[in-house]
Amino acid sequence: MPPKEVAVIGGGVIGLSIGWQLAKNSLGVTIYERDWAGRGASWAAAGMLSPRTEVNMQENDLLQLGLASAELYPEWVDELESDSQISVDYRTHGTLMVALNRDDQAELEHHYAVQLAHDLPVEWLTGVEAREIEPYLSPRVTSAVSCKSDFQVNNRLMVQALIQAFKKFGGNLREQTSVRKIEIQNEEAVGIQVQEDFIETDLIILSAGCWSSQVDGLPDWVRPPVRPVKGQMIALRMEAPPILQHVIYAPDAYLAPKGDGRLLIGATCEEQGFDTKITAGGIFELLRGAWEVLPSIYELPIDETWAGLRPGSRDNAPILGKTQIKNLIMATGHYRQGILLTPVTCREISALVMTDQTSNLIAPFMLKRFA
Ligand SMILES: Cc1cc2nc3c(=O)[nH]c(=O)nc-3n(C[C@H](O)[C@H](O)[C@H](O)COP(=O)(O)OP(=O)(O)OC[C@H]3O[C@@H](n4cnc5c(N)ncnc54)[C@H](O)[C@@H]3O)c2cc1C
Structure with missing residues:
Protein backbone atom coordinates (compact mmCIF):
# COMPACT_ATOMS: atom_id res chain seq x y z
CA MET A 1 0.00 0.00 0.00
CA PRO A 2 1.47 3.40 -0.95
CA PRO A 3 1.64 5.97 1.87
CA LYS A 4 -1.24 8.45 2.27
CA GLU A 5 0.74 11.54 3.31
CA VAL A 6 4.16 12.37 1.90
CA ALA A 7 6.40 15.23 3.05
CA VAL A 8 9.02 16.40 0.55
CA ILE A 9 11.85 18.51 1.98
CA GLY A 10 13.12 20.97 -0.65
CA GLY A 11 11.33 22.41 -3.68
CA GLY A 12 13.99 22.29 -6.39
CA VAL A 13 13.49 20.40 -9.66
CA ILE A 14 14.00 17.11 -7.82
CA GLY A 15 11.45 17.65 -5.03
CA LEU A 16 8.95 19.37 -7.33
CA SER A 17 9.07 16.70 -10.01
CA ILE A 18 8.62 13.82 -7.56
CA GLY A 19 5.85 15.77 -5.83
CA TRP A 20 4.10 16.36 -9.16
CA GLN A 21 4.03 12.65 -10.04
CA LEU A 22 2.94 11.55 -6.55
CA ALA A 23 0.17 14.16 -6.46
CA LYS A 24 -0.89 13.00 -9.92
CA ASN A 25 -1.16 9.49 -8.45
CA SER A 26 -3.59 10.90 -5.84
CA LEU A 27 -1.22 10.85 -2.84
CA GLY A 28 -1.37 13.71 -0.34
CA VAL A 29 1.89 15.59 -0.92
CA THR A 30 3.31 18.64 0.83
CA ILE A 31 6.55 20.20 -0.37
CA TYR A 32 8.33 22.25 2.30
CA GLU A 33 10.59 24.92 0.80
CA ARG A 34 12.45 27.23 3.13
CA ASP A 35 12.92 29.92 0.42
CA TRP A 36 11.00 30.19 -2.86
CA ALA A 37 10.55 26.98 -4.84
CA GLY A 38 13.11 26.39 -7.56
CA ARG A 39 15.41 29.25 -6.59
CA GLY A 40 18.34 27.05 -5.50
CA ALA A 41 20.66 25.19 -7.89
CA SER A 42 17.67 24.55 -10.15
CA TRP A 43 17.47 28.26 -10.95
CA ALA A 44 21.23 28.69 -11.31
CA ALA A 45 21.76 25.87 -13.82
CA ALA A 46 22.48 26.15 -17.54
CA GLY A 47 19.93 23.48 -18.51
CA MET A 48 22.29 21.35 -20.62
CA LEU A 49 21.32 17.70 -21.06
CA SER A 50 24.71 16.23 -21.90
CA PRO A 51 25.27 12.62 -20.83
CA ARG A 52 27.29 11.86 -23.96
CA THR A 53 29.37 15.01 -23.88
CA GLU A 54 30.20 14.64 -20.19
CA VAL A 55 30.93 10.90 -20.27
CA ASN A 56 33.79 9.74 -18.09
CA MET A 57 35.36 6.28 -18.33
CA GLN A 58 34.93 5.53 -14.60
CA GLU A 59 31.23 6.33 -14.34
CA ASN A 60 29.31 3.76 -16.36
CA ASP A 61 26.34 3.54 -13.96
CA LEU A 62 25.99 7.32 -14.04
CA LEU A 63 26.21 7.32 -17.84
CA GLN A 64 23.41 4.73 -18.03
CA LEU A 65 21.28 6.81 -15.66
CA GLY A 66 21.93 9.96 -17.72
CA LEU A 67 21.14 8.20 -21.01
CA ALA A 68 17.93 6.79 -19.55
CA SER A 69 16.90 10.26 -18.42
CA ALA A 70 17.78 11.85 -21.78
CA GLU A 71 15.64 9.21 -23.47
CA LEU A 72 12.72 10.03 -21.19
CA TYR A 73 13.02 13.76 -21.82
CA PRO A 74 10.82 14.29 -24.94
CA GLU A 75 7.83 12.47 -23.47
CA TRP A 76 8.41 13.94 -20.02
CA VAL A 77 8.47 17.47 -21.47
CA ASP A 78 5.24 16.80 -23.38
CA GLU A 79 3.54 15.66 -20.18
CA LEU A 80 4.90 18.56 -18.13
CA GLU A 81 3.95 21.16 -20.74
CA SER A 82 0.50 19.67 -21.07
CA ASP A 83 -0.08 19.57 -17.28
CA SER A 84 1.30 23.08 -16.71
CA GLN A 85 0.51 24.87 -19.97
CA ILE A 86 4.06 26.30 -19.82
CA SER A 87 6.66 25.70 -22.55
CA VAL A 88 10.11 24.76 -21.20
CA ASP A 89 12.11 25.59 -24.37
CA TYR A 90 13.41 22.05 -24.99
CA ARG A 91 15.97 22.64 -27.77
CA THR A 92 17.33 19.86 -29.97
CA HIS A 93 20.12 21.53 -31.95
CA GLY A 94 22.81 19.35 -30.36
CA ASP A 150 22.79 16.09 -26.38
CA PHE A 151 20.10 18.76 -26.03
CA GLN A 152 19.11 21.50 -23.59
CA VAL A 153 16.11 22.92 -21.77
CA ASN A 154 15.34 26.21 -20.03
CA ASN A 155 15.58 25.13 -16.40
CA ARG A 156 13.93 28.30 -15.05
CA LEU A 157 10.86 27.66 -17.20
CA MET A 158 11.00 24.03 -16.09
CA VAL A 159 10.81 25.12 -12.45
CA GLN A 160 7.76 27.28 -13.15
CA ALA A 161 6.10 24.47 -15.09
CA LEU A 162 6.75 21.98 -12.26
CA ILE A 163 5.21 24.32 -9.68
CA GLN A 164 2.06 24.71 -11.82
CA ALA A 165 1.83 20.98 -12.57
CA PHE A 166 2.30 20.07 -8.89
CA LYS A 167 -0.44 22.47 -7.78
CA LYS A 168 -2.79 21.35 -10.55
CA PHE A 169 -3.02 17.90 -8.93
CA GLY A 170 -3.69 19.26 -5.46
CA GLY A 171 -0.07 19.37 -4.26
CA ASN A 172 0.48 21.61 -1.24
CA LEU A 173 3.52 23.89 -1.67
CA ARG A 174 4.62 25.55 1.57
CA GLU A 175 7.23 28.16 0.71
CA GLN A 176 9.21 30.17 3.26
CA THR A 177 8.90 27.09 5.48
CA SER A 178 12.08 25.46 6.67
CA VAL A 179 12.17 21.88 7.93
CA ARG A 180 14.37 21.98 11.02
CA LYS A 181 14.39 18.34 11.96
CA ILE A 182 13.36 14.86 10.88
CA GLU A 183 11.90 12.99 13.86
CA ILE A 184 13.11 9.41 14.07
CA GLN A 185 11.85 6.81 16.55
CA ASN A 186 13.19 3.25 16.64
CA GLU A 187 14.88 3.68 13.24
CA GLU A 188 11.65 4.87 11.64
CA ALA A 189 10.95 8.43 10.38
CA VAL A 190 7.65 9.54 11.94
CA GLY A 191 7.42 13.23 11.10
CA ILE A 192 9.13 16.56 10.71
CA GLN A 193 9.68 19.62 12.84
CA VAL A 194 8.62 22.71 10.90
CA GLN A 195 9.35 25.90 12.78
CA GLU A 196 7.62 25.22 16.15
CA ASP A 197 5.22 22.51 14.88
CA PHE A 198 5.63 18.77 14.74
CA ILE A 199 3.94 17.31 11.63
CA GLU A 200 3.27 13.61 11.48
CA THR A 201 3.68 12.00 8.06
CA ASP A 202 3.81 8.52 6.49
CA LEU A 203 6.85 9.10 4.30
CA ILE A 204 9.64 11.70 4.04
CA ILE A 205 11.58 12.44 0.87
CA LEU A 206 14.76 14.41 1.47
CA SER A 207 15.54 16.49 -1.64
CA ALA A 208 17.11 19.60 -0.13
CA GLY A 209 19.99 19.87 -2.62
CA CYS A 210 23.34 20.85 -1.14
CA TRP A 211 21.62 21.56 2.22
CA SER A 212 20.45 17.94 2.58
CA SER A 213 23.06 17.08 5.21
CA GLN A 214 22.05 20.03 7.37
CA VAL A 215 18.58 18.90 8.43
CA ASP A 216 18.73 17.86 12.11
CA GLY A 217 17.64 14.52 13.50
CA LEU A 218 19.52 12.19 11.16
CA PRO A 219 22.03 9.87 12.78
CA ASP A 220 25.53 10.32 11.29
CA TRP A 221 25.30 7.06 9.35
CA VAL A 222 22.21 8.30 7.49
CA ARG A 223 23.37 11.87 6.91
CA PRO A 224 23.91 12.20 3.13
CA PRO A 225 27.50 13.23 2.35
CA VAL A 226 26.52 16.21 0.20
CA ARG A 314 31.35 12.22 -1.99
CA ASP A 315 31.58 10.42 -5.36
CA ASN A 316 29.69 13.15 -7.26
CA ALA A 317 26.88 10.75 -8.15
CA PRO A 318 23.32 11.16 -6.86
CA ILE A 319 21.96 9.51 -3.72
CA LEU A 320 18.65 7.84 -4.58
CA GLY A 321 16.22 5.53 -2.88
CA LYS A 322 15.52 3.97 0.49
CA THR A 323 17.76 4.45 3.50
CA GLN A 324 18.42 2.39 6.63
CA ILE A 325 15.67 4.47 8.27
CA LYS A 326 12.17 3.23 7.51
CA ASN A 327 9.96 5.74 5.64
CA LEU A 328 12.89 7.99 4.70
CA ILE A 329 13.81 8.20 1.01
CA MET A 330 16.61 10.32 -0.44
CA ALA A 331 16.80 12.08 -3.78
CA THR A 332 19.78 14.37 -3.58
CA GLY A 333 23.43 14.88 -4.63
CA HIS A 334 22.72 15.37 -8.35
CA TYR A 335 25.80 17.60 -8.63
CA ARG A 336 26.36 18.87 -12.23
CA GLN A 337 23.55 16.84 -13.82
CA GLY A 338 20.42 17.44 -11.80
CA ILE A 339 18.49 18.99 -14.68
CA LEU A 340 19.43 16.10 -16.95
CA LEU A 341 18.57 13.56 -14.24
CA THR A 342 15.20 15.05 -13.25
CA PRO A 343 12.93 12.82 -15.42
CA VAL A 344 14.62 9.57 -14.38
CA THR A 345 14.75 10.59 -10.71
CA CYS A 346 11.11 11.61 -10.82
CA ARG A 347 10.05 8.37 -12.50
CA GLU A 348 12.15 6.02 -10.36
CA ILE A 349 11.44 7.63 -6.99
CA SER A 350 7.71 7.92 -7.60
CA ALA A 351 7.67 4.26 -8.73
CA LEU A 352 9.55 3.33 -5.55
CA VAL A 353 6.96 5.16 -3.43
CA MET A 354 4.03 3.58 -5.26
CA THR A 355 5.35 0.00 -5.49
CA ASP A 356 8.08 -0.26 -2.82
CA GLN A 357 10.41 -1.74 -5.47
CA THR A 358 13.90 -0.36 -6.25
CA SER A 359 14.78 -0.65 -9.93
CA ASN A 360 18.20 -1.82 -11.17
CA LEU A 361 18.78 1.65 -12.61
CA ILE A 362 18.89 3.40 -9.23
CA ALA A 363 20.17 0.49 -7.11
CA PRO A 364 23.84 1.57 -7.55
CA PHE A 365 23.01 5.02 -6.17
CA MET A 366 21.64 4.14 -2.74
CA LEU A 367 23.03 5.83 0.36
CA LYS A 368 24.37 2.53 1.70
CA ARG A 369 27.25 2.64 -0.81
CA PHE A 370 28.95 5.13 1.55
CA ALA A 371 28.64 2.86 4.61
C1 LIG B 1 26.02 27.04 -12.06
C2 LIG B 1 25.33 25.71 -12.23
C3 LIG B 1 25.15 25.19 -13.50
C4 LIG B 1 24.50 23.96 -13.65
N1 LIG B 1 24.27 23.50 -14.92
C5 LIG B 1 23.62 22.33 -15.09
C6 LIG B 1 23.32 21.85 -16.39
O1 LIG B 1 23.62 22.50 -17.39
N2 LIG B 1 22.68 20.65 -16.52
C7 LIG B 1 22.31 19.91 -15.44
O2 LIG B 1 21.77 18.81 -15.63
N3 LIG B 1 22.56 20.35 -14.18
C8 LIG B 1 23.20 21.53 -13.98
N4 LIG B 1 23.47 21.98 -12.72
C9 LIG B 1 23.12 21.12 -11.58
C10 LIG B 1 21.66 21.24 -11.20
O3 LIG B 1 21.30 22.58 -11.13
C11 LIG B 1 21.40 20.57 -9.84
O4 LIG B 1 21.95 19.26 -9.82
C12 LIG B 1 19.90 20.47 -9.56
O5 LIG B 1 19.29 21.72 -9.74
C13 LIG B 1 19.66 19.98 -8.14
O6 LIG B 1 18.30 20.11 -7.87
P1 LIG B 1 17.75 19.95 -6.40
O7 LIG B 1 16.28 20.07 -6.46
O8 LIG B 1 18.36 18.74 -5.78
O9 LIG B 1 18.44 21.18 -5.60
P2 LIG B 1 18.01 22.70 -5.45
O10 LIG B 1 17.49 23.25 -6.72
O11 LIG B 1 19.15 23.40 -4.81
O12 LIG B 1 16.77 22.63 -4.47
C14 LIG B 1 16.91 22.31 -3.10
C15 LIG B 1 15.90 23.16 -2.36
O13 LIG B 1 15.82 22.74 -1.00
C16 LIG B 1 15.53 23.88 -0.20
N5 LIG B 1 15.89 23.55 1.17
C17 LIG B 1 17.13 23.36 1.67
N6 LIG B 1 17.07 23.05 2.99
C18 LIG B 1 15.75 23.05 3.32
C19 LIG B 1 15.03 22.81 4.52
N7 LIG B 1 15.69 22.48 5.66
N8 LIG B 1 13.68 22.91 4.53
C20 LIG B 1 13.01 23.22 3.38
N9 LIG B 1 13.65 23.47 2.22
C21 LIG B 1 14.99 23.37 2.17
C22 LIG B 1 16.41 24.96 -0.84
O14 LIG B 1 15.96 26.25 -0.50
C23 LIG B 1 16.27 24.64 -2.33
O15 LIG B 1 15.25 25.38 -2.95
C24 LIG B 1 24.06 23.23 -12.52
C25 LIG B 1 24.21 23.78 -11.25
C26 LIG B 1 24.83 25.01 -11.10
C27 LIG B 1 24.96 25.60 -9.71
Missing part, protein backbone atom coordinates in the same frame (compact mmCIF):
# COMPACT_ATOMS: atom_id res chain seq x y z
CA THR A 95 26.18 20.02 -28.75
CA LEU A 96 29.70 20.68 -30.05
CA MET A 97 32.89 20.20 -28.04
CA VAL A 98 35.66 22.31 -29.56
CA ALA A 99 39.46 22.49 -29.42
CA LEU A 100 41.58 25.61 -29.95
CA ASN A 101 45.17 24.35 -29.89
CA ARG A 102 47.27 21.16 -29.90
CA ASP A 103 46.81 20.52 -26.18
CA ASP A 104 43.03 20.86 -26.40
CA GLN A 105 42.98 18.70 -29.48
CA ALA A 106 44.93 15.90 -27.80
CA GLU A 107 42.48 16.03 -24.89
CA LEU A 108 39.50 16.07 -27.22
CA GLU A 109 40.89 13.07 -29.14
CA HIS A 110 41.18 11.17 -25.86
CA HIS A 111 37.63 12.13 -24.89
CA TYR A 112 36.36 11.14 -28.33
CA ALA A 113 38.00 7.70 -27.90
CA VAL A 114 36.17 7.29 -24.57
CA GLN A 115 32.88 8.25 -26.23
CA LEU A 116 33.48 5.73 -29.03
CA ALA A 117 34.40 3.04 -26.49
CA HIS A 118 30.95 3.59 -24.97
CA ASP A 119 29.32 3.34 -28.43
CA LEU A 120 28.00 6.89 -28.21
CA PRO A 121 26.75 8.54 -31.40
CA VAL A 122 29.44 11.21 -31.85
CA GLU A 123 31.28 12.57 -34.89
CA TRP A 124 34.73 14.10 -35.30
CA LEU A 125 34.73 17.39 -37.24
CA THR A 126 37.50 19.61 -38.61
CA GLY A 127 37.46 23.29 -37.68
CA VAL A 128 36.07 24.11 -41.13
CA GLU A 129 33.25 21.59 -40.70
CA ALA A 130 32.45 22.98 -37.25
CA ARG A 131 32.20 26.52 -38.69
CA GLU A 132 29.84 25.27 -41.40
CA ILE A 133 27.49 24.32 -38.55
CA GLU A 134 28.18 27.39 -36.37
CA PRO A 135 29.60 30.17 -38.62
CA TYR A 136 30.51 32.51 -35.74
CA LEU A 137 32.96 30.05 -34.18
CA SER A 138 36.50 31.44 -34.08
CA PRO A 139 38.85 30.64 -36.99
CA ARG A 140 41.14 29.34 -34.22
CA VAL A 141 38.84 26.35 -33.61
CA THR A 142 40.92 23.45 -34.95
CA SER A 143 38.49 20.56 -34.47
CA ALA A 144 35.29 19.56 -32.76
CA VAL A 145 33.21 16.61 -31.65
CA SER A 146 29.54 16.76 -32.52
CA CYS A 147 27.09 15.16 -30.06
CA LYS A 148 23.91 15.54 -32.06
CA SER A 149 21.68 14.01 -29.40
CA ARG A 227 28.47 19.45 -0.10
CA PRO A 228 27.94 22.72 -2.00
CA VAL A 229 30.06 23.25 -5.14
CA LYS A 230 29.84 26.84 -6.28
CA GLY A 231 29.24 27.76 -9.93
CA GLN A 232 29.32 31.32 -11.24
CA MET A 233 27.44 32.08 -14.45
CA ILE A 234 26.84 34.99 -16.79
CA ALA A 235 24.06 35.64 -19.34
CA LEU A 236 24.53 37.83 -22.41
CA ARG A 237 21.70 39.05 -24.60
CA MET A 238 21.78 38.09 -28.32
CA GLU A 239 19.84 40.00 -30.95
CA ALA A 240 17.89 38.17 -33.64
CA PRO A 241 19.13 36.27 -35.56
CA PRO A 242 21.13 34.59 -32.76
CA ILE A 243 24.87 34.06 -33.27
CA LEU A 244 24.68 30.52 -31.89
CA GLN A 245 22.23 27.58 -31.93
CA HIS A 246 24.21 24.63 -30.53
CA VAL A 247 25.52 24.22 -27.01
CA ILE A 248 29.30 24.68 -27.14
CA TYR A 249 31.75 23.04 -24.72
CA ALA A 250 34.98 25.04 -25.01
CA PRO A 251 38.14 24.19 -23.06
CA ASP A 252 37.48 26.87 -20.39
CA ALA A 253 33.73 27.59 -20.56
CA TYR A 254 30.49 26.36 -22.04
CA LEU A 255 27.91 28.40 -23.96
CA ALA A 256 24.19 27.60 -24.00
CA PRO A 257 21.96 29.74 -26.27
CA LYS A 258 18.32 29.87 -25.14
CA GLY A 259 15.19 30.43 -27.21
CA ASP A 260 14.57 33.80 -25.54
CA GLY A 261 17.86 35.23 -26.89
CA ARG A 262 19.90 34.77 -23.72
CA LEU A 263 23.34 33.24 -24.14
CA LEU A 264 24.39 31.53 -20.91
CA ILE A 265 28.09 31.16 -20.20
CA GLY A 266 29.29 28.94 -17.39
CA ALA A 267 30.44 27.85 -15.08
CA THR A 268 33.14 28.00 -12.47
CA CYS A 269 33.57 24.99 -10.20
CA GLU A 270 34.67 26.14 -6.76
CA GLU A 271 34.86 24.56 -3.30
CA GLN A 272 33.89 27.68 -1.31
CA GLY A 273 31.32 26.29 1.11
CA PHE A 274 28.01 28.15 0.98
CA ASP A 275 29.55 31.38 -0.38
CA THR A 276 27.73 32.69 -3.50
CA LYS A 277 29.65 35.90 -4.19
CA ILE A 278 30.28 36.81 -7.82
CA THR A 279 33.98 37.52 -8.31
CA ALA A 280 35.79 39.57 -10.94
CA GLY A 281 38.15 36.64 -11.55
CA GLY A 282 35.31 34.17 -12.03
CA ILE A 283 33.46 36.34 -14.54
CA PHE A 284 36.71 37.33 -16.30
CA GLU A 285 37.70 33.68 -16.82
CA LEU A 286 34.26 32.72 -18.13
CA LEU A 287 34.17 35.62 -20.58
CA ARG A 288 37.73 34.93 -21.74
CA GLY A 289 36.95 31.22 -22.23
CA ALA A 290 33.78 32.02 -24.18
CA TRP A 291 35.33 34.85 -26.21
CA GLU A 292 38.17 32.61 -27.40
CA VAL A 293 35.69 30.33 -29.20
CA LEU A 294 33.03 32.90 -30.09
CA PRO A 295 34.71 36.32 -30.49
CA SER A 296 31.45 38.10 -31.43
CA ILE A 297 30.27 37.95 -27.81
CA TYR A 298 32.50 41.03 -27.32
CA GLU A 299 29.65 43.23 -28.57
CA LEU A 300 26.83 41.65 -26.58
CA PRO A 301 25.21 43.33 -23.58
CA ILE A 302 25.39 41.60 -20.20
CA ASP A 303 21.97 40.50 -18.96
CA GLU A 304 22.74 38.93 -15.59
CA THR A 305 25.41 37.35 -13.43
CA TRP A 306 24.71 34.83 -10.65
CA ALA A 307 26.16 31.97 -8.66
CA GLY A 308 24.55 28.73 -7.48
CA LEU A 309 25.49 25.72 -5.37
CA ARG A 310 25.59 22.27 -6.93
CA PRO A 311 24.79 19.42 -4.54
CA GLY A 312 27.92 17.26 -4.84
CA SER A 313 28.11 13.91 -3.04
